[in-house]
Amino acid sequence: MNSINLLAVTIFSGAIAGTILAIINLGLVEPYIDSAIALETQRKISSGENVDMAELVHYRIWQKGGAIAAGAVYGISLGALFGIVFAYGRKALPGDSNKQKALFLAGILWFVLYLMVAIKYPANPPAVGDPETIYYRQSLYVGYLAISGFTALGLALAWKRVQLGSKKILFPLIYAAIMIVAYVALPPNPDKIGISMDLIHTFRVVTALTIGLFWGILGIVFGSLWDRFISREEQKYATV
Amino acid sequence: MSTIRQIAKEVPRVPRIAVGILVAILLFTMFMVGFDQGHLFSIVQGQPAFDNMWMHEFYHDMRHASGFPCH
Numbered sequence: 001m002n003s004i005n006l007l008a009v010t011i012f013s014g015a016i017a018g019t020i021l022a023i024i025n026l027g028l029v030e031p032y033i034d035s036a037i038a039l040e041t042q043r044k045i046s047s048g049e050n051v052d053m054a055e056l057v058h059y060r061i062w063q064k065g066g067a068i069a070a071g072a073v074y075g076i077s078l079g080a081l082f083g084i085v086f087a088y089g090r091k092a093l094p095g096d097s098n099k100q101k102a103l104f105l106a107g108i109l110w111f112v113l114y115l116m117v118a119i120k121y122p123a124n125p126p127a128v129g130d131p132e133t134i135y136y137r138q139s140l141y142v143g144y145l146a147i148s149g150f151t152a153l154g155l156a157l158a159w160k161r162v163q164l165g166s167k168k169i170l171f172p173l174i175y176a177a178i179m180i181v182a183y184v185a186l187p188p189n190p191d192k193i194g195i196s197m198d199l200i201h202t203f204r205v206v207t208a209l210t211i212g213l214f215w216g217i218l219g220i221v222f223g224s225l226w227d228r229f230i231s232r233e234e235q236k237y238a239t240v
Numbered sequence: 241m242s243t244i245r246q247i248a249k250e251v252p253r254v255p256r257i258a259v260g261i262l263v264a265i266l267l268f269t270m271f272m273v274g275f276d277q278g279h280l281f282s283i284v285q286g287q288p289a290f291d292n293m294w295m296h297e298f299y300h301d302m303r304h305a306s307g308f309p310c311h
Contacts, residue, residue: 004258006258022302066297073299074302077269080266084263087254123307129310134311
């Protein structure tokens, strides 16, 4: 396997999936972010706080302007993780083709790195997070993400090595048990919610779907590029 | 008389250099997108970077949309 091909396939597929996510977000997620910011601004004005509207508009232009680039970078970041896991685990993944294997892995990673974490620390629109608690919330989020990710990784490595036959059903049960303990042991998000729960619930559902879509696109693009550039390269070596 | 035939078969290995680069990309970009609160710009800008939080604002909407904690 050639380093350049692996890097190119990984980075390119991540950038494509991330850019598509950003474009989808502009249509599906941005309206909720705008609504939440409008509510937050209204609340600040009602409480007598001085709001610099020119600065707010300036920040929103910067934030929206960065959306596509931010999506591409986000995609490259998770694409890098995806590429490493796929390169090492491809043979153990179920599926008849690389596209199927990549799609399966994408589903697992969405579940382990997004959905499981979102059950404990769900996504919130602006107007919910308190700037004073950001480092505390980040450490909780990273802690729970690490527990989910490393538990899944450990169990995936053990899957091939442990001879349990039909008792392999134990593996997902072990994962579930560890995540239940972590869910109970880790403290909740400390911030109080002061805006409409309807807006928050809709935002969470929509973002879970768009991130799921991102992982699906990443899997399909990655599997296709792997077939095009890496499988052919391996076949070339095999026939020499 | 028996003979021993050796067949060398090349097994495609995952290139470690590429994996190292991908790990570096993962850590740096993940910090940039999800966690930076002015830290990266503070290397050249100093304390004002933590007030401006340019990187945070640039990735702001993606942070919310992808589930990272934000203000």
